[in-house]
Amino acid sequence: METVTALARLTDLFRDMFGDDTLILTPETTAADVPGWDSMAHIGLMVEAERRFGVTFQTVEMEELTNAGEFATLIARKTGAEARAR
Amino acid sequence: MIFNSYPFLFGFLPVVLAGTFLLARLGARAAQLWLILASLVFYAAWNARYLPLLLGSIVCNHAIAVQMIRTRNVSTRAWLLRFAVAGNLLLLGYYKYTGFFLDTAGAIACLDISWPAIVLPLGISFYTFQQLTLLADIAAGRIETCRFRDFLLFVVFFPHLIAGPIVHHRDMMPQFETADYRMKPENIAVGLVLLTIGLFKKTVLADGLADLVSPLFHAAESGHGLSPAYAWAAAVGFALQMYFDFSGYSDMALGLARMVGLKLPMNFNSPLKARSIVEYWSRWHMSLTRFLTAYVYNPLAMALARRRAAAGQPGLAGPKTTWAAFGAIVALPTLTTMFLSGLWHGAGNQYLLFGLIHGVALTVNHAWRLARPKIWPDTARYQRLAWPAGWALTFLTATVALVWFHAASVAAGWNIVAGMVGLNGVSGPPPVFGEPRTDIVGGPLLQLSVWIGVGLGLALVPPNALELLRSWQPALGMPPAAASRWPAFALTRGWACATAALAVAGVLGLGRVSEFLYWQF
Secondary structure (H helix, E strand, O other): OOHHHHHHHHHHHHHHOOOOOOOOOOOOOOOOHOOOOOHHHHHHHHHHHHHHHOOOOOOHHHHHHHHHHHHHHHHHHHHHHHHHHH | OOOOHHHHHHHHHHHHHHHHHHHOOOOHHHHHHHHHHHHHHHHHHHHHHHHHHHHHHHHHHHHHHHHHHHOHHHHHHHHHHHHHHHHHHHHHHHHHHHHHHHHHHHHHOOOOOOOOHHHHHHHOOHHHHHHHHHHHHHOOOOOOOHHHHHHHHHHHHHHHHOOOOOOHHHHHHHHHHHHOOOOOHHHHHHHHHHHHHHHHHHHHHHHHHHHHHHHHHHOOOOOOOHHHHHHHHHHHHHHHHHHHHHHHHHHHHHHHHHHHHOEEOOOOOOOHHOOHHHHHHOOOOOHHHHHHHHHHHHHHHHHHHHHHHHOOOOOOHHHOOOOHHHHHHHHHHHHHHHHHHHHHHOOHHHHHHHHHHHHHHHHHHHHHHHHHHHHHHHHHHHHHOHHHHHHHOOOHHHHHHHHHHHHHOHHHHHHHHHHHHOOOOOOOOOOOOOOOOOOOOOOHHHHHHHHHHHHHHHHHOOOOOHHHHHHHHOOOOOOOOOOOOOOOOOOOOHHHHHHHHHHHHHHHHOOOOOHHHHHOO
């Protein structure tokens, strides 16, 4: 999956999660920009992303993410890697 | 040898710096080897008998690390990691918890036996966990090489060896490669300012508070019921002492590392300014918070969240999160993590209570974040109006929890907290301050009040040492700058005089032997 696609689908996920249809994710969006994106919400986001994208994150990867762009890149890399593995 | 001592500041440190700068001319490798040697001498100066234990731990863990990297098999790696975790925790457990469990077992069996005390090797809690993080990340396939020299310096580097900050290999290993160990005026200047501020916090503020706070804790421990004024003075005084002691130590650690060209992670960011307990933990002992979040809380919460997702139960869904999901995915891992944090701090029921208080407070804070928009929907108004209550509640919780951090037992801590709410009645000063006096506002109480006033002012109003030095990047992982009316540190005569005055005061306070509170862990 392309990073751009991953970011667009991630935006949908964030909108559903935070109940805010006006929310827009850019690669530079950080937790500080999204009200409610705290450590607790992050766990929910990761597990929901695992379900929607069909990937599994390592916990060390969660901690390394600093913005939405890195989140999308990680998903893009993982979906690519898992597609190749199949 | 402690940071706040003449031998360290005027003997060890100048020799280490001179050696590093000279050897750096031969190359980074020579400087690194010198820093390793200096760190081992630093450790041995405390008790050379425990040096073989430290080195043994490093050699074994490095051997496992190499083996893990060599075998690319994921399940072999996982088994090696389990073996390493078990081995490290057994070693730590033997030194740290044997006495506690024997005493507890003895108390349950109503036996009055005293066991020979096991001396806790300095820094063992810190160096054990630091090595485990590295092994965990190798098992996760995040690290491809692990040279012994880097591994050794990563663990023993003297600024953080005894009491942190708990450093992460991701921060340190690349620096070892690229750092410029030669003498740089900027590094010396930034390092000296940090060292000076840290020394002042420790020898003037923390030790000054300790002189008045410790007798009150001793009185409570010997069964004297403190009246409300003294109990509050003891609790708030200790909260400030702890902050100045540990953040002062951390400032010194960062300053020492910076002088040789290395940066350590931020460990304190004015925690007493926090307006919620969640925010408090993002500002207090930040390297421990990061460690616990990454290696305990997140794995546990993720596992629980996945299990619920697999069972088709609702998970964390922002404002729509159900209380059942909250209990399973937030409350349970939070309480577990903070309980383990208490246990990590020390073998004693009072530390477990400290951890539980924070676990419950964090859970309540997260629950409030979930419930608040329904109860008080106007977020902007809430943020504008409710922060004083949030600050006061946070300060109170942290202060009360710290009472048990310092008290020798749960009962002694309870004695102080009971005094705070007036259960001990109103009486004169405790006998530790000499003859009972009728004027409870005079004497030591007045002195302590002045100290507390000054301490609170310094902890709550001005920017902290790292914020002052922000433009020189004094620490790793600093949050973005907030708008500030305070002048930043600059290379001017005025700041030089101010730093010199702090240094004189800090050095004059060196007269006594006073270990950092965190060295006991």
